[in-house]
Amino acid sequence: MMLTMSIFIMTLSFLMMMMASLLSKKTHIDREKSSPFECGFDSKSSARTPFSLQFFLIAVIFLIFDVEITLILPLIISLKLTNMLSFMMVTIAFMLILLFGLFHEWNQGALNWEY
Template identity: 40%
Template sequence: MFLSWFLIVGVVCSVLLLLGHILSKKSNQLGEEKLSPFECGFNPREGGRVSFSFHFFLVALIFIVFDVELLLLYPYVLVFKGGGGCALWEIILLVSFVVFLSLGYFWEWSVKMLNWKW
């Protein structure tokens, strides 16, 4: 039964992909108008690509990493709040995780990655 459904879904997907490929009109000639950046009908002030601040990228990446690490602490907070007992190894794991998180934060602070002005 599963094999027949798998086969039917595979055939339908293949037919739809083939049909889409046949019916689509591809233009190999990209004109200058299609390659130019569009800015609400006005001529753009700058080029299409604006340089991106690498320091902003680093700060955003650090924020995401620490945000995910703090999100991993949420289940432990629920266990402690619910009054459920925790084993000694769970407490050691939690403390070591927080220490590791703090060491990473202080290292980034010491190499001045968190300073906006270099």
């Protein structure tokens, strides 16, 4: 009894999802929507157009600071488990490494937006 009821409910939900999928489809075909996404470039033009190095540098800087956040959050959570001196030493060392990396990128001109 319970098994047949479960099969009936699964079949009914499957059919409802299929109907919702078929009814929600767009029939209008758009050139932009049907072309593959290539980082904002027009895929119908030449593939040999120059790639902006500025875009790449912004993406790398974003990834660095994104990883920074994922490493800082566990530090804050582990504050209750460690003593204050070791916590401050690890946090200061981590922040100094990040600041030296930021200053290095600044000196190399990676943050210069004028070219």
